[in-house]
Each structure stands twice: as structure tokens, then as C-alpha cells.
Amino acid sequence: MSEDLNQVEVTTFEVGDVVKGQITKVEEKQVYIDVEGSKLSGIIPISELSSLHVEKASDVVSVDDMLTVKVKKVEEDALILSKKEIDADQAWDDLQQKFETGEIIEAEVKDVVKGGLVVDIGVRGFIPASLVEKFYVDDFTEYKGKQLTFKVVELDRDKNRVILSHRAVVEEEIETKKQQLLNTLHEGQVLEGTVQRLTNFGVFVDIGGVDGLVHISQLSHNRVEQPAEVVEVGQEVNVKILAVDRDNERISLSIKETLPGPWSNISDKLKAGDILEGTVKRLVSFGAFVEVLPGVEGLVHISQISNSHIGTPHEVLKEDQSVKVKVLDVNEDEKRISLSIKELDENVKEEVESNYQALEENTGFQLGEVIGDKLNEFK
Structure with missing residues (x-):
């Protein structure tokens, strides 16, 4: 009678049916499951547990686990079941949705x-x-x-x-963070960043998930030929935001504007009466601009260039010429320095006349007899 009952149970299942059951035993290569509504043994071979290779059935399931499985084969006293196929059917539907969204x-x-x-x-x-x-x-x-x-x-x-x-x-996470950061940036903001790349035209700096460009002209107060002269990849730098173009995701930065300017505390560096070596940078109708410190230029007014009358500074000076100058005045607030070349010539003239005056007194010779008209060169 028991055999007739089993036969009845077997005929109620077909290949492809989906059933539920609880695991009653886990062996190394197969799992036994008590199928709901059936007295037949349910067996899940290890090959039907997962879409991946499994060494032991216990790596995937445990006793008392409730599973939904598919009938793979109907035998006289058992149902051969598959967990893998149920998982795959559900997974494909789920993956298709996630792929589309x-x-x-x-x-x-x-x-x-x-x-x-x-x-x-x-x-x-x-x-x-x-x-x-x-x-x-x-x-x-x-x-x-x-x-x-x-x-x-x-x-x-x-x-x-x-x-x-x-x-x-x-x-995607980086892009989201980038957009969030772009919305918080504004002109004039000073941030810390990391140098990412050097190019001929400037430096790209990461300021927290987005790169900004420091143009070569914004690297230093001094002239820079190559960015490698002042920064290196990986270096931490302070930058000031000059402009933010959110539509094109472009950020203009400056390192120069976070650094003390060449005019900072200039009154402590230069004082009236100082004599300096400088370089003529520009010649204009009213005088010459001479660089006396890196990034600091002073004006030698045309009246302070020579003891002799000149029509234009070009008559006696040229750009890039090295000259000695005397500081007449320093105005740090207005970033103005007044210089003189003429006063150094006058000092030389006075020194020469003084020396020859001493010679006359000690030797009895007249100054004119010794140097002729040489002094006229200073007049």
C-alpha cells in the first residue's frame, strides 16, 4: 500500500515544477530536502546548488534552510531538484531590470x-x-x-x-562627488590641493575630487619658464579660485595669489639712500623702470637718469642693461619706488673733486694742470 501511495505522489509532479521544502540533511555532494505536500525524498545534487563551482554542499546551504527549487527529474522514490535553476530564473529577471535602469x-x-x-x-x-x-x-x-x-x-x-x-x-561616485563639489566652489575661495600633472602651460591640481588648472603665469610672482621649477607631482599646495565654469567643468586656480607678494614688507627690505644693482626692464618717455628685487620695479625719472641733458631715456639706456641705482623714496602702500642713477654720478664727481683738491694742497699743483678738462665730463 505504501508503494501505491508513493506512486500517487510521484505522478503529481512533473519536470519543471517549482516546489518548496526544508533541508533535512547536508552531505558533501548532495542535499536532502523535505518537499512540501510530498512524501517523496527530495535530493539536490551539489552541481544543482549554485551557478558556480562548489566544493562542499555545506558551503552553500545548511540544515533547516527553506528553499524554493525546481524539479529536474522524477524518479520512483525521489525528486531530483535544482536550486540553481530557480536562482538563475530569478536572477535573469532581476538583472534585466537592473541592466535597463x-x-x-x-x-x-x-x-x-x-x-x-x-x-x-x-x-x-x-x-x-x-x-x-x-x-x-x-x-x-x-x-x-x-x-x-x-x-x-x-x-x-x-x-x-x-x-x-x-x-x-x-x-559614477566620482562624478557625483565632482558635481557636488563644483556647486560649492566660488571665486576667491582658498583651498588645499595636490599637484596631479605638469604641462608646458601650467599645472593641474586636485582640490578634492575635481582638477583645476593653475596657468604658468599664476604659479609664482617671479617669471617661470617651466612649472617643474616651482612644483612637483604629489606636492600639497594652497590655491585660490579665480573662476569656476560649471557648464564646462573648468576651474581656474592661482598659487601665486596665496603667496606673499614681492611688495610685501618692501619697506623693511629697501630704504631711502640704499644703493642697488638693478636691471632696466622698460623704457618710457618719462623715464626707465628698473627691477631692483624679483618682481619689484622702481622708476628712474628722466630727470634722474643723467647729469647731462637728454631728450629720451633711450639715448643712454637700453632694456636688460644692468645699472646701479640709488633709492630716493619707498611707498609700500602705492607700490612705488623712486630711483636715481644721476645721484650716483654726482657722488662720484664730488669724490673725484675732493681727492684732487687734497692733491693740490699737498703737492702745490693746480687741478687743471693735472687732469686738464677731464672734470668737464661730469658737467
């Missing part, structure tokens, strides 16, 4: 294989090495067992092909 999924890395990583998301998901991170990874060993977030980038159910990307999630 761009939704992020999370899963544990089950294995590291040649060319990338493998995860179990109801079906086998593969992450190519190039889609793991934004940067190059030489060894993926540490990724095994790690929880990662992914986006589905390729889906082909017929070929059982699922390609995932962790890099896409990272890039």
Missing part, C-alpha cells in the same frame, strides 16, 4: 580567475580586469571574499553571459 548591485567575489573576478548573483557574473578599478591592478588575490558593488554592462541570457563593472560604480 543602471541600478547598482552588491555581491561577494567568489573567485579570482585569469582575466578578472567571478561573483555569484544567481548566475555567474564576470568582471574583466579592466572593469574592476580605475587604476591598474597587478594582483587580484585580495579581492576574493570581498563585497563589491557593480553595474551590469552586458547581458546575454542565451549565451549565459553576464558582464559586470565595479569601475562604472566608482566613476
Whole structure:
């Protein structure tokens, strides 16, 4: 009679039926399950537990777990069941939706294989090495067992092909952070950043998730030929925001404006009466601008250039010429320095006349007899 009852039970199931049951025993290569509404034994072979390779059934399930499974085969005294197929059916529907919406999924890395990583998301998901991170990874060993977030980038159910990307999630997070940061930036703000790249025209600085450009002219108060003269990759720098173009995601920065200017505390560096070596930078109709300190120019008015009458500064000076100058006045507030070349010539003349006067008194010779008309050169 028991055999007739079993026969009745068997005939109530067909291949493809979906049933529920509770695990009663877990062996190394198979699992026994008590199927609801049936007195037949339910068996799940280890190959039907997961879409991935499983060493022991206990790695996937435990006694008393409730499972939804699919009938793979109907035998006289048992039902051969598959957890893998149920997981796959649910996974494909779920993955299709996430693929269409761009939704992020999370899963544990089950294995590291040649060319990338493998995860179990109801079906086998593969992450190519190039889609793991934004940067190059030489060894993926540490990724095994790690929880990662992914986006589905390729889906082909017929070929059982699922390609995932962790890099896409990272890039999306960076872009979101970038937009948030752009909305908080404003002209005049001073921030700390890290030098990322050097180019011939300037330096790109990361200011917290977005790069801004420091043009070569904004690197220093002094003239810079190559950015490598003043900064290096990885260096921490303070920058001031000059402009923010949110539409084009461009940020103009300045290092120069965060540094003390060449005129800062100039009154402590220069005083009236100082004699300096300078370089003629510009000649104008009313005088010559002479650089006396890096980035600091003073004016030698045309009346202070020569003891002789001149029509234009060009008659006696040229650009890039080295000259000695005397400081007449320093105005730090207005960034103005008055200089003189003529006064140094007058000092030389007075010194020469004084020396020859002493010679006349000591020798009895007249000054004119000794130097003739040489003194006329100073008149």
C-alpha cells in the first residue's frame, strides 16, 4: 500500500515544477530536502546548488534552510531538484531590470580567475580586469571574499553571459562627488590641493575630487619658464579660485595669489639712500623702470637718469642693461619706488673733486694742470 501511495505522489509532479521544502540533511555532494505536500525524498545534487563551482554542499546551504527549487527529474522514490535553476530564473529577471535602469548591485567575489573576478548573483557574473578599478591592478588575490558593488554592462541570457563593472560604480561616485563639489566652489575661495600633472602651460591640481588648472603665469610672482621649477607631482599646495565654469567643468586656480607678494614688507627690505644693482626692464618717455628685487620695479625719472641733458631715456639706456641705482623714496602702500642713477654720478664727481683738491694742497699743483678738462665730463 505504501508503494501505491508513493506512486500517487510521484505522478503529481512533473519536470519543471517549482516546489518548496526544508533541508533535512547536508552531505558533501548532495542535499536532502523535505518537499512540501510530498512524501517523496527530495535530493539536490551539489552541481544543482549554485551557478558556480562548489566544493562542499555545506558551503552553500545548511540544515533547516527553506528553499524554493525546481524539479529536474522524477524518479520512483525521489525528486531530483535544482536550486540553481530557480536562482538563475530569478536572477535573469532581476538583472534585466537592473541592466535597463543602471541600478547598482552588491555581491561577494567568489573567485579570482585569469582575466578578472567571478561573483555569484544567481548566475555567474564576470568582471574583466579592466572593469574592476580605475587604476591598474597587478594582483587580484585580495579581492576574493570581498563585497563589491557593480553595474551590469552586458547581458546575454542565451549565451549565459553576464558582464559586470565595479569601475562604472566608482566613476559614477566620482562624478557625483565632482558635481557636488563644483556647486560649492566660488571665486576667491582658498583651498588645499595636490599637484596631479605638469604641462608646458601650467599645472593641474586636485582640490578634492575635481582638477583645476593653475596657468604658468599664476604659479609664482617671479617669471617661470617651466612649472617643474616651482612644483612637483604629489606636492600639497594652497590655491585660490579665480573662476569656476560649471557648464564646462573648468576651474581656474592661482598659487601665486596665496603667496606673499614681492611688495610685501618692501619697506623693511629697501630704504631711502640704499644703493642697488638693478636691471632696466622698460623704457618710457618719462623715464626707465628698473627691477631692483624679483618682481619689484622702481622708476628712474628722466630727470634722474643723467647729469647731462637728454631728450629720451633711450639715448643712454637700453632694456636688460644692468645699472646701479640709488633709492630716493619707498611707498609700500602705492607700490612705488623712486630711483636715481644721476645721484650716483654726482657722488662720484664730488669724490673725484675732493681727492684732487687734497692733491693740490699737498703737492702745490693746480687741478687743471693735472687732469686738464677731464672734470668737464661730469658737467
